Amino acid sequence: MSTWLPKSASSRRWLGLAPSYIVIGIFMLIPMVIMGVFSFLEPNPYGGVKAVGSFDAYVKLFFEYDLEDQLVFNPGYINIVWRSFQLSIMATVLCLVVGFPVAYYITLQPENKRNFYIYLVTIPFWTNLLIRTFAWIIILGRGGVIELPLQKLGIIDDSLRMMYSDGAIAVGLTYSYLPLMVLPIYASLEKLDFRLLEAASDLYANRWVTMWKVVIPLCKPGVVAGCILVFIPCIGAFIAPNLLGGGKKLMLGSLVQFQFSSARNWPFGAALSMLLLSAVVVSLIFYARAAKKRALMEGEV
Amino acid sequence: MSDHMNETKNIMKKKKILPVGHFRGLGAWTFAFFIYLYVPIVVLVFYSFNSNRMVMNWEGFGISWYLKAFSNNNIQQAVLNSLIVATVATACATAIATIGALVLARGGSFKGKTLSLGLITLPLMVPEIVTAVAVLIFFSSIGMNLGLGNVIIAHITFCIPFAFMPIRARLEGMDTTLEQAARDLYATEWETFRFVTVPLLMPGIVAGAMLAFVISLDDFIITLMVGGAGSTTLPVYIYSMIRRGLTPEVNAISTVLLFFSIAIVTAYWIVSKKSQTKTVH
Numbered sequence: 001m002s003t004w005l006p007k008s009a010s011s012r013r014w015l016g017l018a019p020s021y022i023v024i025g026i027f028m029l030i031p032m033v034i035m036g037v038f039s040f041l042e043p044n045p046y047g048g049v050k051a052v053g054s055f056d057a058y059v060k061l062f063f064e065y066d067l068e069d070q071l072v073f074n075p076g077y078i079n080i081v082w083r084s085f086q087l088s089i090m091a092t093v094l095c096l097v098v099g100f101p102v103a104y105y106i107t108l109q110p111e112n113k114r115n116f117y118i119y120l121v122t123i124p125f126w127t128n129l130l131i132r133t134f135a136w137i138i139i140l141g142r143g144g145v146i147e148l149p150l151q152k153l154g155i156i157d158d159s160l161r162m163m164y165s166d167g168a169i170a171v172g173l174t175y176s177y178l179p180l181m182v183l184p185i186y187a188s189l190e191k192l193d194f195r196l197l198e199a200a201s202d203l204y205a206n207r208w209v210t211m212w213k214v215v216i217p218l219c220k221p222g223v224v225a226g227c228i229l230v231f232i233p234c235i236g237a238f239i240a241p242n243l244l245g246g247g248k249k250l251m252l253g254s255l256v257q258f259q260f261s262s263a264r265n266w267p268f269g270a271a272l273s274m275l276l277l278s279a280v281v282v283s284l285i286f287y288a289r290a291a292k293k294r295a296l297m298e299g300e301v
Numbered sequence: 302m303s304d305h306m307n308e309t310k311n312i313m314k315k316k317k318i319l320p321v322g323h324f325r326g327l328g329a330w331t332f333a334f335f336i337y338l339y340v341p342i343v344v345l346v347f348y349s350f351n352s353n354r355m356v357m358n359w360e361g362f363g364i365s366w367y368l369k370a371f372s373n374n375n376i377q378q379a380v381l382n383s384l385i386v387a388t389v390a391t392a393c394a395t396a397i398a399t400i401g402a403l404v405l406a407r408g409g410s411f412k413g414k415t416l417s418l419g420l421i422t423l424p425l426m427v428p429e430i431v432t433a434v435a436v437l438i439f440f441s442s443i444g445m446n447l448g449l450g451n452v453i454i455a456h457i458t459f460c461i462p463f464a465f466m467p468i469r470a471r472l473e474g475m476d477t478t479l480e481q482a483a484r485d486l487y488a489t490e491w492e493t494f495r496f497v498t499v500p501l502l503m504p505g506i507v508a509g510a511m512l513a514f515v516i517s518l519d520d521f522i523i524t525l526m527v528g529g530a531g532s533t534t535l536p537v538y539i540y541s542m543i544r545r546g547l548t549p550e551v552n553a554i555s556t557v558l559l560f561f562s563i564a565i566v567t568a569y570w571i572v573s574k575k576s577q578t579k580t581v582h
Contacts, residue, residue, distance in 0.1 A: 009408070009409075010411065012404075012408075013404050013408045013411060016400040016401060016403055016404035016408070017400075017401055017404050017405075017417050019396075019397040019400065019401070020397055020398070020400075020401040020417070020420065020421050020461060021417075021420065023397060023457060023458055023461065024420055024421065024423060024424065024458055024461060025420070027436060027439070027454055027455065027457075027458045028423060028424060028427070028432065028435070028436075028458050028459075029420075029423070030439065031435035031436050031438060031439035032427070032431070032435045034435070034438055034439055034442060035431075035434060035435040035438050038438055048441065048442075098334060098337075099334075101324075101327055101330045101331070102330065102331045102334045104324075104327065105327040105328060105330065105331040106331070108322065108323060108327070115574070117331075119570055120335060120338075121338070122566070122570075123563060123566060123567075124338050124339070124342065126512075126515050126519075126562055126563075126565075126566040127342070127519070127559050127562045127563060127566075128519040128521070128536060128539075128555070128558055128559065128562065129519065129521065130519075130521045130536050130539060130540055130543075131345065131536075131539065131555040131558065131559055132341060132342070134345070134539075134543055134551065134555065135341035135342060135344055135345040136341055137543075137547065138341075138344055138345065138348055138356055138357060138547075138552075139340070139341060139344055141357065142357075143357045143358075144357055145344055148357070175337070175338075175341065178334075178338065194321075194322060197321050197322040198321050201321045207319070207321070207322065207323075207324060210321075210322070211324075215322075232426070232428060233428060233429070235428065236428025236429060236430045236431060238429075238430050238522050239521065239522070243543065253428065253430040256430050256431075256434055257430060257433075257434075257522075257525075257526070260434060260437060260526065266438065269434060270434065270438065273430070273431045273434050273435070276428055276430070276431055277427065277428075277431055280426060280427065280428060280431075284426060
């Protein structure tokens with residue numbers, strides 16, 4: 001190694017990092033830049049783009065041309081964007097409500113048990129998302145695991161029509177990304193000094209007050225990280241809206257995919273992707289600021 | 302600490318007072334959480350043994366759909382494609398991630414370190430659908446059409462951070478005294494790397510490779526967008542099966558894929574646990 005590697009530490013560093021830079025740079029960063037450029041071009045009706053600059057893709061988000069070629073406001077796409085945000089926020093809140101007590105409970109366990117619980121939390125995360133979502137069709141679907149016993153017992157005669165609804169999508173999204181909420185919260189709760197809780201109790205705080213004023217503020221970075229880790233994949237989700245929403249209740253992710261498959265409007269798809277990306281950037285900035293604040297606070301202590 | 306806590310716990314149990322920080326119903330809530338997490342998987346596996354044509358009409362226990370799935374040529378081809386993509390992508394991503402991690406964990410602090418870290422973890426931040434679309438646009442605008450090759454390149458890109466994280470974690474937990482000792486004993490730089498650093502780092506590399514493999518094997522959306530007609534992988538094929546109609550064949554092949562992933566993740570868990578205890582002693 002010493003014979004052919006460069007001598008200076010700096011050139012060695014860049015040699016070691018070069019493959020990562022080349023692969024991620026060429027096949028991820030440059031494609032995203034090209035995507036940004038494409039969003040300002042005109043669509044080619046057979047897929048791809050024409051090399052003509054235009055803001056049409058962004059205009060299309062809000063307006064459409066009526067019969068007299070006048071721009072009129074079209075709420076259709078904005079509604080889809082709005083629904084994506086609503087469903088993603090709903091799924092994030094559900095994950096938080098369901099996941100926080102679980103993370104807290106795991107923290108209270110002895111160490112060997114904790115590791116096993118964490119293993120159980122991670123397993124579904126590493127199994128195929130498509131398959132896990134498909135399982136929900138069997139559970140929520142017509143004559144599925146929930147409906148069948150109710151029908152047999154005569155409690156309901158007709159279908160409950162749980163599938164192909166916003167509720168089904170929210171349940172699917174929550175299910176998909178719950179581990180991403182539990183793990184970071186657990187990671188920050190694990191570092192919590194439980195003597196602080198005893199101190200609070202000695203000072204006559206009841207357990208709810210202690211939870212609210214001691215535990216939650218101290219594990220806030222974990223909560224913020226969990227919320228962002230859940231929100232980002234939710235907002236770009238494709239599988240849950242397609243399988244559980246039946247492809248009719250579109251979300252941003254499925255709308256993007258649609259532009260590149262059936263609709264063949266690449267610039268519009270690229271513009272929607274840029275919108276998604278900016279949502280991600282905003283939430284990451286939010287996270288970075290929360291982390292910075294935290295670092296400052298720790299610095300003071 | 303735990304002895305003392307257990308003692309107080311026992312006393313408090315007798316008096317029916319919860320210890321500090323505990324809440325009633327937390328255990329039940331967690332139990333319900335695990336039910337929610339695992340019931341869909343159990344249901345999926347259960348219905349794969351249905352011998353009826355329709356998933357939801359239970360007829361009787363049978364493995365006919367497994368036999369049908371295994372003898373399905375399209376599934377065989379899809380499995381083969383999946384394994385080729387995952388193997389090549391894992392090998393490349395792990396190699397790239399290993400040298401990257403060595404620089405970032407051992408190269409001291411240098412200008413551009415944070416930037417490099419950000420770049421390597423970029424595929425984790427960007428929603429999959431955006432990556433998929435960007436790569437699709439890229440391949441089509443440079444006219445690159447290598448079939449499975451395109452899919453493999455896309456997979457290498459998003460597998461890098463997954464391979465990178467366990468390797469970096471392992472490097473940061475590794476102490477450098479053994480390497481220094483080897484150098485003191487006149488081992489060359491290469492010998493030190495080959496006979497000291499690499500063996501010590503191996504559990505991290507294996508763990509990283511396993512995560513990358515699972516991630517590649519399970520990827521659906523990027524493969525769907527980037528892959529052409531001849532490069533259908535197993536998840537993409539399963540998706541097309543679901544769209545055509547729900548037969549227990551989907552459940553059967555899904556069950557196989559599911560248990561394959563669980564086996565790899567369990568192996569990963571054991572490897573990383575072992576490497577943890579090794580560093581402690």
